[in-house]
Amino acid sequence: MNVAIIKRRAGRWALNGAAAVGLLYILTPLIFVTWLAFFYQEIPSFPPEGYSLRWFAAILDQPKFVNGFSLSFQVGVIATLIGLALAVPAALCITRFQFTFRAPLASLLLMPLIVPGVVLGTAMYVFHVTLENGLDVDVLGTFYALVAGHVVIVIPWIVRLVTASLSGVDRTTEEAAQNLGANAWVTFWRITLPAIRPGIVAGALFGFVTSFGNLEMSLFLVGPGRTTLPIVILQYLEWKIDPTIAAVSVVQILLICIAMLITDRYVRLARVV
Amino acid sequence: MARLDIQNLVKRYGDFHAVKDVSLSVADGEFVVLLGPSGCGKTTTLRMVAGFIEPTAGQVRLGDGDVTLLPPWRRNTGMVFQSYALFPHLTVAQNVAFGLEMRKVPKADMEKRVEEALALVRLSGYGARLPRQLSGGQQQRVALARALAIRPDVLLLDEPLSNLDAKLRQEVRVEIRELQRQLGLTTVMVTHDQEEALTMADRLVVMNEGTVHQVGSQRDLYERPADRFVAGFVGRTTFLAGTVESAGRFRTEGGLGLAVAGGTPGKAALSLRPERIEIAPAPLPGLDNDLPGTVEFVSYLGAQIDIHVRLSPADRLVVQVANRADGFSPEVGQQVHVGWRASAGQVFGE
Numbered sequence: 154m155n156v157a158i159i160k161r162r163a164g165r166w167a168l169n170g171a172a173a174v175g176l177l178y179i180l181t182p183l184i185f186v187t188w189l190a191f192f193y194q195e196i197p198s199f200p201p202e203g204y205s206l207r208w209f210a211a212i213l214d215q216p217k218f219v220n221g222f223s224l225s226f227q228v229g230v231i232a233t234l235i236g237l238a239l240a241v242p243a244a245l246c247i248t249r250f251q252f253t254f255r256a257p258l259a260s261l262l263l264m265p266l267i268v269p270g271v272v273l274g275t276a277m278y279v280f281h282v283t284l285e286n287g288l289d290v291d292v293l294g295t296f297y298a299l300v301a302g303h304v305v306i307v308i309p310w311i312v313r314l315v316t317a318s319l320s321g322v323d324r325t326t327e328e329a330a331q332n333l334g335a336n337a338w339v340t341f342w343r344i345t346l347p348a349i350r351p352g353i354v355a356g357a358l359f360g361f362v363t364s365f366g367n368l369e370m371s372l373f374l375v376g377p378g379r380t381t382l383p384i385v386i387l388q389y390l391e392w393k394i395d396p397t398i399a400a401v402s403v404v405q406i407l408l409i410c411i412a413m414l415i416t417d418r419y420v421r422l423a424r425v426v
Numbered sequence: 427m428a429r430l431d432i433q434n435l436v437k438r439y440g441d442f443h444a445v446k447d448v449s450l451s452v453a454d455g456e457f458v459v460l461l462g463p464s465g466c467g468k469t470t471t472l473r474m475v476a477g478f479i480e481p482t483a484g485q486v487r488l489g490d491g492d493v494t495l496l497p498p499w500r501r502n503t504g505m506v507f508q509s510y511a512l513f514p515h516l517t518v519a520q521n522v523a524f525g526l527e528m529r530k531v532p533k534a535d536m537e538k539r540v541e542e543a544l545a546l547v548r549l550s551g552y553g554a555r556l557p558r559q560l561s562g563g564q565q566q567r568v569a570l571a572r573a574l575a576i577r578p579d580v581l582l583l584d585e586p587l588s589n590l591d592a593k594l595r596q597e598v599r600v601e602i603r604e605l606q607r608q609l610g611l612t613t614v615m616v617t618h619d620q621e622e623a624l625t626m627a628d629r630l631v632v633m634n635e636g637t638v639h640q641v642g643s644q645r646d647l648y649e650r651p652a653d654r655f656v657a658g659f660v661g662r663t664t665f666l667a668g669t670v671e672s673a674g675r676f677r678t679e680g681g682l683g684l685a686v687a688g689g690t691p692g693k694a695a696l697s698l699r700p701e702r703i704e705i706a707p708a709p710l711p712g713l714d715n716d717l718p719g720t721v722e723f724v725s726y727l728g729a730q731i732d733i734h735v736r737l738s739p740a741d742r743l744v745v746q747v748a749n750r751a752d753g754f755s756p757e758v759g760q761q762v763h764v765g766w767r768a769s770a771g772q773v774f775g776e
Contacts, residue, residue, distance in 0.1 A: 323509060323511060323514075325507045325508075325509050325511035326511045326512070326513055326514070328476075328478055328498070328505075328507070328511065329505065329507060329511035329512075329513070329569075329572075330513070330524065331477075331478075331497070331498040331499050332476055332477075332498050332499075332503060332504070332505045332573075333499075333504075333524050333525030333528055333572070333576060334499045334525055334528030334529055334576070335499055335524070335528050336497070336499045339528070343524075344513060347515045348514070348515070
C-alpha cells in the first residue's frame with residue numbers, strides 16, 4: 154500500500170470518528186432520558202431496579218399533562234398557520250423587492266431568534282398590560298395573546314427557510330410562465346409556490362417545534378388554568394423527580410420524530426435545512 | 427404570425443443608457459438576429475419586446491396593436507430562454523400545455539396541440555418525462571415546443587444555443603432555422619456568437635453600447651461594414667492605425683505608405699481581412715500594395731493557416747492562407763512579401 158492511500162484512509166477514519174463523537178454528544182441526553190422513562194423505581198438511580206411502563210400510564214392519569222399537551226399543540230398549530238400567512242409574503246418581499254428599509258426589515262424578521270425568551274416574554278407582558286389598560290379588554294393570559302406571542306417566534310424560522318428556498322428559484326421560470334400567459338398571481342400559485350414548497354414545509358415544521366417547546370416566553374403569557382406542556386413539566390419538577398417527566402419527554406421526542414419523518418417524505422429536509 | 431415594429435426604443439437606468447433609440451422592423455416570417463457583445467443592449471431590447479422590461483421611451487408594435495404598455499401575459503410572444511426555464515415540477519407535456527391552459531384551450535384540443543408541438547421538435551413520446559430526465563438538447567427542444575404551442579405572433583430566442591455543446595449547437599441551428607421557415611415564424615434572436623448569427627439570420631442587426639450600428643445581410647456586414655466596430659465584430663480583421671494623407675494615400679503609424687480606396691484626410695484605421703491578403707516568398711508586383719515583412723507567428727488551424735507578419739516595428743498583419751497541398755507555408759523568422767489591392771482594405775476615420 155502506498156502512502157497516499159494510507160493517508161486518505163486515515164483522513165476518512167479521523168473524519169468519521171469526529172462525526173461519531175459529535176453525534177454521541179447530541180444523542181447522549183436523549184438516550185438517557187429515554188432509558189430513564191422505563192425505570193421502575195420512583196427515585197432515579199443506577200442501576201435500575203427493574204423496567205416498567207407505569208410512568209407512561211401515569212401521564213394519562215394526570216389531566217395537567219394531557220391539557221398542557223393539548224394547549225401546546227393548539228397554540229403551535231395556530232401560531233404556525235398565522236406565521237405562514239405573514240412570513241411567506243414577508244420572505245417574498247425581502248427577496249424580490251428593493252426598497253429603502255429592506256435590510257433592516259430582513260434583520261427585524263429574524264430578531265426573535267436572537268432576543269432571549271425571557272426578554273421577549275417580559276416585553277410582551279408589559280405590552281399586554283398596557284394594551285389591557287388602554288383598551289379595557291382582557292388581553293393578559295388569554296389564549297389569543299399566547300398565540301400572538303408564539304407567532305413572533307415562529308416567523309423567523311419560516312422567513313429564514315422560505316428566503317433560502319426562494320433564492321434557489323430560477324426567476325426565468327416565472328418569466329416563462331408570464332410569457333405563456335400567466336399573470337403575476339397565477340405565476341405565483343403555479344410556479345413559485347411549488348418551487349418553494351420544501352422551504353415552507355420545513356419552516357412550518359421548525360416553527361411548530363419551536364412553539365411547542367417554548368418555555369421562557371410562555372411563562373409570562375399563560376393564564377390561570379391555561380398552561381403549556383413545557384410549563385407543566387417545569388412545575389412538576391419543582392416537587393417531584395420521578396420518571397414521569399422522562400416519559401413525557403419520550404412522547405414529545407417521538408412526536409417530533411414522526412412529524413419530521415412525515416415531512417421528509419414530501420420534501421427532503423436535508424436539502425433545505 | 428405578425429410583423430414586429432420597434433420605434434425609437436429607449437431604456438435608461440438612472441444615468442446608464444442600456445438602449446438608446448433603437449428602431450427596427452421585422453417582416454412577417456422574417457428571421458432577424460440581434461448581434462453584439464455582452465452589455466450591448468440586445469437582450470434588453472428583446473425583453474422590452476416580451477414585456478419584461480418597461481421602455482423609458484418608444485414603442486413596440488406587434489401586428490396592428492401597440493403593446494408597449496401591456497404586461498408580458500397580454501402579449502402573444504413565445505420566448506425561449508437561455509436557461510430554457512422549464513418548469514421543473516411539471517412533465518414535458520404539462521410544460522408544453524401551460525400556455526394553452528392559460529389560453530383556456532379545450533382539453534381535447536389541448537392534447538392534440540401538445541402532441542403536435544412535441545412532434546415538431548421530434549420529442550413525441552417524451553410527454554410523461556420530467557425536464558431533469560432529459561438531456562440539454564432535449565430540454566432546449568421542449569422549451570421551443572412550449573413557445574411554439576401557443577402559436578405566438580413572434581418567436582423570441584434569447585441566446586437559445588449557448589448552453590449546448592459545440593457539435594449539438596450546429597445541428598440545432600439548422601433545425602431551428604428549418605422549423606422557422608416551414609412555419610413562417612416571425613423571429614427575433616439574440617446572440618453574441620457571430621457564426622450562429624450568420625448561419626441563421628435573414629437579416630442581422632449589429633448593436634453596441636445600446637445603439638444599432640448596422641442592419642443588413644451577412645454580405646453587407648462583412649463586405650461593407652458601416653463603421654470600425656462592425657468591421658471588427660463581424661468576421662476577423664486587422665486594423666492598422668495611421669492617417670489618411672490624401673484620398674487614396676494612407677500612412678501607418680509605423681511609417682508605411684499604402685494605397686487605399688478613398689478616405690478623407692485625418693486620423694484613421696485601415697481594416698484588412700486576413701483572407702484578402704496574399705503572401706509569397708518573392709515580391710508581388712501585380713498588386714497595389716506590396717511590402718516585405720518577417721513571419722513572427724504561425725498558427726496551424728487545419729483547413730487554414732494564420733500567419734502573423736511584422737511589416738514595421740509598429741505594424742503587424744494577420745494573413746490567412748488556405749492549407750493547400752501546393753500552397754506556400756512559411757516558417758517563423760522567414761522573410762516574405764505580402765500584398766493586396768487597394769480595394770481590399772477599408773478606411774475608417776476617427
